[in-house]
Amino acid sequence: MQPVISVINFSKSFGKTTAVKNLTFDVEKGELFGLIGPDGAGKTTTIRTLVTLISPDSGEISVTGLNVSKSIRAIRSITGYMPQRFSLYPDLSVRQNLNFFANLFEVPKKEIAERRKRLFKFSNLEPFSERLAGQLSGGMKQKLALSCTLIHNPVVLFLDEPTTGVDPVSRSEFWEILRELKKEGVTILVSTPYMDEALLCDRIAIMHEGSVLAMGKPEKITGLMRNHIYKITGNDLVLRSDVFAQIPEIISVQSFGDSLHLTFPPGFSDEDVRIKIYGLIGQELNVERIAPSLEDVFIGLVEGKIGHAN
Amino acid sequence: MRQIFYLVQKEFRQIFRDFSMVRILFVVPLIQIFILGNAITTDVKNIKIVFQDQDKTPYSREFISRFVHSEYFKIIGFEENYNRLSSYLDSGKASLAIVIPRHFQRDIVLKDKPDIQLLVDGVDGNSAGVSLGYITDIVQKYQERLIESSPDLSLQVKNVRRVETEPRFWFNPNLESKLYIVPGIIALILLIITLFLTSMGIVREKEIGTLEQLMVTPIRSYQLVIGKIIPFSILGMLEIMISMGFVYLIFGIGVKGSLPLLLFESSLFIISTLGLGIFISTISDTQQQALFIAWFFMIFSILLSGFFIPIANMPPVIQHITRLNPLRYYIVILREIYLKGTSFKDLIPETLAMATFGLCLFFAAVMRFRKKLG
Numbered sequence: 145m146q147p148v149i150s151v152i153n154f155s156k157s158f159g160k161t162t163a164v165k166n167l168t169f170d171v172e173k174g175e176l177f178g179l180i181g182p183d184g185a186g187k188t189t190t191i192r193t194l195v196t197l198i199s200p201d202s203g204e205i206s207v208t209g210l211n212v213s214k215s216i217r218a219i220r221s222i223t224g225y226m227p228q229r230f231s232l233y234p235d236l237s238v239r240q241n242l243n244f245f246a247n248l249f250e251v252p253k254k255e256i257a258e259r260r261k262r263l264f265k266f267s268n269l270e271p272f273s274e275r276l277a278g279q280l281s282g283g284m285k286q287k288l289a290l291s292c293t294l295i296h297n298p299v300v301l302f303l304d305e306p307t308t309g310v311d312p313v314s315r316s317e318f319w320e321i322l323r324e325l326k327k328e329g330v331t332i333l334v335s336t337p338y339m340d341e342a343l344l345c346d347r348i349a350i351m352h353e354g355s356v357l358a359m360g361k362p363e364k365i366t367g368l369m370r371n372h373i374y375k376i377t378g379n380d381l382v383l384r385s386d387v388f389a390q391i392p393e394i395i396s397v398q399s400f401g402d403s404l405h406l407t408f409p410p411g412f413s414d415e416d417v418r419i420k421i422y423g424l425i426g427q428e429l430n431v432e433r434i435a436p437s438l439e440d441v442f443i444g445l446v447e448g449k450i451g452h453a454n
Numbered sequence: 455m456r457q458i459f460y461l462v463q464k465e466f467r468q469i470f471r472d473f474s475m476v477r478i479l480f481v482v483p484l485i486q487i488f489i490l491g492n493a494i495t496t497d498v499k500n501i502k503i504v505f506q507d508q509d510k511t512p513y514s515r516e517f518i519s520r521f522v523h524s525e526y527f528k529i530i531g532f533e534e535n536y537n538r539l540s541s542y543l544d545s546g547k548a549s550l551a552i553v554i555p556r557h558f559q560r561d562i563v564l565k566d567k568p569d570i571q572l573l574v575d576g577v578d579g580n581s582a583g584v585s586l587g588y589i590t591d592i593v594q595k596y597q598e599r600l601i602e603s604s605p606d607l608s609l610q611v612k613n614v615r616r617v618e619t620e621p622r623f624w625f626n627p628n629l630e631s632k633l634y635i636v637p638g639i640i641a642l643i644l645l646i647i648t649l650f651l652t653s654m655g656i657v658r659e660k661e662i663g664t665l666e667q668l669m670v671t672p673i674r675s676y677q678l679v680i681g682k683i684i685p686f687s688i689l690g691m692l693e694i695m696i697s698m699g700f701v702y703l704i705f706g707i708g709v710k711g712s713l714p715l716l717l718f719e720s721s722l723f724i725i726s727t728l729g730l731g732i733f734i735s736t737i738s739d740t741q742q743q744a745l746f747i748a749w750f751f752m753i754f755s756i757l758l759s760g761f762f763i764p765i766a767n768m769p770p771v772i773q774h775i776t777r778l779n780p781l782r783y784y785i786v787i788l789r790e791i792y793l794k795g796t797s798f799k800d801l802i803p804e805t806l807a808m809a810t811f812g813l814c815l816f817f818a819a820v821m822r823f824r825k826k827l828g
C-alpha cells in the first residue's frame with residue numbers, strides 16, 4: 145500500500161544554513177510517527193514543508209500521494225497542522241476560534257455544532273467555551289489548538305512539538321487523545337524533543353542537524369546500543385563526572401541528577417566496573433547495569449559512540 | 455463568499471472586543487480636530503506695527519485708521535525718525551513698520567501709484583508672509599473705497615483688478631485659516647487610522663502566528679486580502695463621518711458640496727492607504743517595525759501633500775515627487791467639496807490622478823503580499 149506520507153531525499157537550506165539534508169522516510173496509514181531531535185534538528189522545517197508552507201529545495205515529497213509543490217490546496221484541505229507556537233486568536237473565545245476555523249475549512253454548517261461537541265468531549269474544554277483563548281492555561285491552549293486542527297476531520301495530522309512547555313498531566317492527557325485519534329485511523333506525524341514521548345510512537349526518526357541518525361520502532365533503536373551502561377549512585381561528593389572520565393576505557397559519562405551513567409565498551413562486566421571505580425577513588429559505590437535509554441542512544445549516536453559487536 | 459464573511463466577522467469581533475478601539479475611533483479625530491484646528495493656524499493676530507506718517511493728511515490718517523480697526527494688527531506707536539525704525543524691529547517691539555510717503559494723498563488724487571514702504575521682521579517667514587497678505591487686503595479695501603467715491607471709474611477698475619487677484623490667490627476670502635486647515639485634518643485622520651490599522655492588523659497576525667494558521671486552510675490569498683480590506687474600509691468611512699461630525703460641532707463648518715461625492719472620493723483615497731498598509735505589512739515582522747515604517751510613510755506623505763508647506767514653495771524636483779502622493783490630491787478634493795461645493799466634473803483631474811496612483815500602489819502591494827504568502 146502507498147504510504148500516506150512519503151519523503152525521499154528531501155533537502156532544504158536557508159541561506160548558508162542547511163536545515164535538512166537528504167531526509168528520507170515514510171509514514172503508513174494510521175501510524176503515529178515521531179520526529180525526535182534537539183533544537184535546530186530540522187523538525188519544524190520538515191513539517192512546514194509537508195504542510196506546503198515552504199517549498200523543498202530538492203526531493204520527492206508527497207502527502208496521500210499528492211505532491212507538496214503541486215497540490216497545495218488539496219493537501220491543505222485534508223491535513224491538520226498544529227504549529228510549534230500557539231497561534232490562535234487570543235482575543236476570541238474558545239467557541240469563536242473553533243467556529244472560525246470550521247467555516248474557513250468549509251465544514252457544513254449543520255455539522256459544526258456536532259463536531260464541536262465531539263471535540264469538547266476529547267478536550268474537556270466545554271466549560272471554558274466562552275473563555276478567551278488567550279486566558280487559557282498552557283495545556284488547555286494546546287488542546288484548543290489541536291481541536292481547531294481537527295475540526296475539518298483531517299486524514300493526516302502534523303503536530304510540531306505539541307507538548308513543549310506543558311505540564312506533565314496535560315502532556316499525558318494530550319498523548320491519550322493522540323492514541324484515540326490513531327484508533328480512528330488518522331495518520332499522525334509528531335515532533336518532540338522529549339525522549340520519553342518518543343517511546344509512545346509506533347516508529348520514530350532520530351534527527352540531528354538535518355539528518356536522520358536512526359529510524360524504526362523505539363525498542364529497535366534502543367537496541368542499537370551495544371555498549372554497556374552502568375548507573376552508579378552514592379555520595380554526592382564523589383559523583384563528579386570529571387573524576388570518572390579519567391578511566392582509560394570509559395566511553396562517556398553522563399550526569400543524571402543523583403546518579404551518573406557510565407558507558408563502557410561491550411564486554412565490560414559489573415565486576416570490572418567496580419574494580420575500576422575502587423582503583424580510582426578507593427571507595428565502593430553502588431553499580432548497576434541498566435538498559436540504555438533513548439537519551440543514551442541519542443547521545444551515543446551523536447557522538448558516534450554506540451559501539452559495535454566485537 | 456462564506457469564508458470572506460467569516461474573515462470579516464472575525465476582524466470586527468477583534469476590533470470591538472474591547473472598548474479601546476472604539477475610543478481610538480472617537481478620541482483621535484476629536485483631539486486632532488480640536489487641537490490642530492486651533493493650533494495650526496496660519497492666522498497671525500496682534501501684529502505689532504509702528505507707523506511713520508510722512509504725509510499727515512486726511513488720506514493717510516484714513517489709511518492708518520483701517521489698521522486700528524483690524525484685529526490682526528496692534529499699533530504700538532508712531533516714529534518720526536526714519537533711521538530709528540529698524541531698532542523697533544531689532545528689539546522686537548514691533549514686527550512691522552509702515553512708512554507712508556510724503557505725497558501719499560497727492561499721488562492718490564493725481565491717480566499716481568503711491569509707494570508704501572514696509573519693513574518686515576522676516577525671522578518668521580511664515581508670519582511675515584501672512585502679515586503682508588493682511589496688509590495687501592487692507593490696501594485693497596482702501597482702494598475699493600476710493601474708487602467708490604471716485605468719479606473716474608473706467609481708469610480705476612484696471613488698477614483694482616491688478617491688486618485683487620494676487621493676494622486672494624493665497625489666502626481664503628475672510629482670512630480664516632481654520633476653514634482652510636480643517637478639511638486637511640480630516641484627510642490626515644483618515645490616512646492615519648486606515649494606514650496604521652491595516653499594517654498593524656496584518657503584522658499582528660504574523661506576529662502571533664495566526665497568519666500561518668490561516669495559510670494552511672484552503673482559503674485563497676485574495677480572500678484573505680478582501681477579508682482584511684472590507685473591515686478597514688468600513689472603519690475608515692465611519693471615521694470620516696465621525697470627523698465631519700466633530701468639525702461641525704466644534705467649528706460649525708459643514709460640507710458645502712455633495713456628501714456622496716465626498717464619500718466616493720474618500721473611498722478612492724482609502725484604496726491607496728490600505729495598499730500602503732498592506733505593503734508595510736509585507737516588509738515588517740513585528741508590530742513595532744510596522745509602526746515605525748507606517749510613521750515614516752505618514753510623515754512623508756503629509757510633508758509632501760502641501761498641507762504644511764505649500765507645494766509651490768518646494769524645489770522643482772520635490773514638486774514633481776508630490777504628484778505621486780495621493781494625499782496631495784485628496785486634500786485638495788476634500789477642501790474643494792467641503793468649502794466650495796465643487797462638482798465632480800471640476801475634480802476629475804485630481805480624482806483621476808489620485809485613483810491611478812492609489813490603484814497602482816494597491817495592486818503592487820497585494821501582489822507582493824500574495825507572493826510573500828507563497
Ligand SMILES: Nc1ncnc2c1ncn2[C@@H]1O[C@H](COP(=O)(O)OP(=O)(O)OP(=O)(O)O)[C@@H](O)[C@H]1O
Pocket residue numbers: 158159161162163164181182183184185186187188189190228337
Ligand atoms: N526561516 C528560516 N530562516 C533561516 N534559518 C532557518 C529558518 N527556519 C529554520 N532555520 C534554521 O534551520 C535549522 C533547522 O531549524 P528547525 O526549525 O527546522 O529546527 P527544529 O528541529 O524545529 O528545532 P526547534 O526544536 O528549535 O524547533 C536551524 O538551524 C534554524 O536556525
Ligand SMILES: [Mg+2]
Pocket residue numbers: 187188189228304305
Ligand atoms: Mg521546531
